[in-house]
Amino acid sequence: MHLQRLKKIVGNYLAGRSSTTEKAIIEQWFKEAKAAADEEADIGQYNERKALVLNNIKAVMQHGVARKSRAPELHYLRWVAAACILGFVVVAYMFRDRITPPVMYTVVTDQYQVKEVVLPDSSTVVLNVNSRLCYPVKFNGKRSVTLSGEAFFDIRKNPDARFVVNASHLQVNVLGTSFVVSDAGIAEMALVGVKTGRVQVNASGKQPSSSVLSPGQQFVFAVRRGESKIENNIAINTDWTAQLLVFRDTPLSVVFPAIAKSLHVRIVSNNSEINKRTFTGSFLKEDNINEILKILSLSYGLKIKQTGDLIEVN
Amino acid sequence: MSAGRTTELSDTELMIRIQHSDMEAFSLLYHQYWHPLFSFAHKLLRSYDDAQDIVQTVFISIWERRETIAIQQSVESYLHQAVRFQSLKKLESLLSSPENIDRIQEELLPTFNDILHRMQEQDLLKQLEKEISGLPPRTQEIFLLSRQYRLSIAEIALKLGISEQTVKNQLHIALKALRHSIAIILICSVN
Numbered sequence: 408m409h410l411q412r413l414k415k416i417v418g419n420y421l422a423g424r425s426s427t428t429e430k431a432i433i434e435q436w437f438k439e440a441k442a443a444a445d446e447e448a449d450i451g452q453y454n455e456r457k458a459l460v461l462n463n464i465k466a467v468m469q470h471g472v473a474r475k476s477r478a479p480e481l482h483y484l485r486w487v488a489a490a491c492i493l494g495f496v497v498v499a500y501m502f503r504d505r506i507t508p509p510v511m512y513t514v515v516t517d518q519y520q521v522k523e524v525v526l527p528d529s530s531t532v533v534l535n536v537n538s539r540l541c542y543p544v545k546f547n548g549k550r551s552v553t554l555s556g557e558a559f560f561d562i563r564k565n566p567d568a569r570f571v572v573n574a575s576h577l578q579v580n581v582l583g584t585s586f587v588v589s590d591a592g593i594a595e596m597a598l599v600g601v602k603t604g605r606v607q608v609n610a611s612g613k614q615p616s617s618s619v620l621s622p623g624q625q626f627v628f629a630v631r632r633g634e635s636k637i638e639n640n641i642a643i644n645t646d647w648t649a650q651l652l653v654f655r656d657t658p659l660s661v662v663f664p665a666i667a668k669s670l671h672v673r674i675v676s677n678n679s680e681i682n683k684r685t686f687t688g689s690f691l692k693e694d695n696i697n698e699i700l701k702i703l704s705l706s707y708g709l710k711i712k713q714t715g716d717l718i719e720v721n
Numbered sequence: 722m723s724a725g726r727t728t729e730l731s732d733t734e735l736m737i738r739i740q741h742s743d744m745e746a747f748s749l750l751y752h753q754y755w756h757p758l759f760s761f762a763h764k765l766l767r768s769y770d771d772a773q774d775i776v777q778t779v780f781i782s783i784w785e786r787r788e789t790i791a792i793q794q795s796v797e798s799y800l801h802q803a804v805r806f807q808s809l810k811k812l813e814s815l816l817s818s819p820e821n822i823d824r825i826q827e828e829l830l831p832t833f834n835d836i837l838h839r840m841q842e843q844d845l846l847k848q849l850e851k852e853i854s855g856l857p858p859r860t861q862e863i864f865l866l867s868r869q870y871r872l873s874i875a876e877i878a879l880k881l882g883i884s885e886q887t888v889k890n891q892l893h894i895a896l897k898a899l900r901h902s903i904a905i906i907l908i909c910s911v912n
Contacts, residue, residue, distance in 0.1 A: 440764035449756035
C-alpha cells in the first residue's frame with residue numbers, strides 16, 4: 408500500500424463511503440491499537456503530559472465559565488454601555504497589530520557566547536557566536552524571524568503556521584523540523600543544513616532559486632558568485648549548540664569578563680601577568696561556575712577565591 | 722489517587738454532574754480515562770505529541786458540548802469513539818502535508834500494510850476452508866487426518882479400515898481440487 412491509497416482509505420472512511428475491505432482495514436487498525444493500549448499499564452509514565460493537558464483544558468474551561476457566570480441583573484442602559492465598550496475593546500483587540508507594530512525581541516551574541524533562545528511558540532534556537540536573532544514577542548499566524556550569523560533551529564511542529572527564517576541571502580521555510588542556518592551577511596558562504604524533517608530554502612542570487620532539502624542535505628550559497636548547490640550526506644555539525652562560551656587564543660583579561668557576563672558573577676583579576684596569558688577552549692552549558700573556575704585554576708595554577716558572586720583571581 | 726473516589730461515582734453520574742458544569746466531576750472523568758485514551762491514541766498514531774493533542778481535543782469538546790451531549794452507549798466507549806474519530810482526522814491531515822512523509826513511510830504505512838497483508842492471508846485461509854468443506858465427506862476426512870493431524874497414509878488406512886491405495890487416491894483428489902488455493906497461500910507466505 409502506498410500513501411495515496413491510505414489517504415483514500417482514510418478519506419472514504421471519514422466520509423462514510425468505505426468499501427468492505429477499506430472499512431475492515433481501519434477497524435483492524437483501531438482494534439490492534441486498542442489491544443496494545445489495554446496491555447500497557449498505567450505506571451504514571453505520561454503524568455507530565457497528563458498534568459499539562461489538564462491545565463490547558465482548565466484554561467479553556469474557566470474562560471467559558473467566566474463568560475457564563477456574569478451577573479444577569481444589570482440595568483438596560485448599563486447593558487448598552489457594556490456592549491459598546493465590549494464592542495470597542497473587541498475591535499481594538501482585533502486590529503491591535505495594525506494599531507501598534509509588533510514588539511520585537513533581539514538577542515545578540517558576542518564573539519565568545521553561544522545562547523539558547525526559546526521562541527513564543529516554544530521552538531528553540533541556539534545562536535552561535537557573533538550572531539543576532541530578531542523575533543516578535545508573539546507570533547500572529549505566520550512565524551517569522553530574522554537571523555544574521557549562525558543558529559540551530561529546532562522548530563515546533565505547526566502545520567497551520569509555517570516558520571520562516573529571513574537571513575541576509577537566504578530565506579528558509581519549514582513547518583516543524585530542525586536545521587542550521589549560517590548566513591552572516593559578510594561571509595562568503597551562506598549555508599542551510601537539515602538535521603530532521605524537510606526544509607525549503609529560497610536564495611536571492613543572480614537567478615533566485617528555491618530548493619527542498621531532506622535530512623543530511625546542505626544548501627550552499629556562494630554569495631559573491633550568487634550560485635547555489637546542494638551537498639548530500641553531510642553530517643550536520645551541531646556540537647557547538649551545547650556550548651556556552653568559546654575562546655580561541657583569547658587573553659584571560661577578555662575571558663574573565665566574558666565568563667562574568669554569561670554566568671552573572673563579578674571577577675576581579677589584577678595581576679597583569681596572568682591577564683596576558685591566553686586561553687583556548689570552550690565551556691558547555693551544563694558547566695557551572697565552580698567547574699569553570701576549577702578548569703582555569705588547574706590550567707594556569709591560579710589561586711581563585713570566591714565569596715558570594717565575587718571571584719578574586721591571584 | 723483519585724481512583725478511590727471515582728469508583729464511588731459511576732461514569733453516568735459523573736456525566737450528569739458534568740452536564741451541570743461540575744468541574745470536579747470533569748476532573749475525575751479526566752483522571753479516570755487519561756491513560757487508556759492517551760495510550761490508545763499513541764498506539765494509533767505513534768506520536769506522543771499527537772496523542773496529547775487528541776486527548777485534549779476530546780475532553781475540551783466534551784466540556785464545550787456538555788449541555789447538549791447525548792451519550793447512547795457507555796461513557797468509556799463514547800470516549801474511545803471520540804479518540805478514534807480525532808485520530809482519523811489527524812491521520813488525514815498528516816497524509817495531506819508533505820512535511821510528514823518520512824514519518825508516514827517509516828511508522829504508519831508499515832502498520833497498515835501489515836494489516837492488509839494479514840487480512841489477505843486470512844481471506845485465503847477462509848477460502849481454503851470453504852473449498853475443503855466442498856469436498857466429499859470421505860475425502861475431507863482423509864485430507865484433514867493427513868494435513869491437520871499429520872497422520873501417515875498407513876495410519877489413516879488403519880484408522881479408517883481402508884486400503885493405503887484408497888487413502889492415496891483420496892488425498893490426490895483433495896490436493897487436485899485445492900491446488901489453486903494452496904499455491905496462492907504458499908506464494909503469499911513466502912513473501
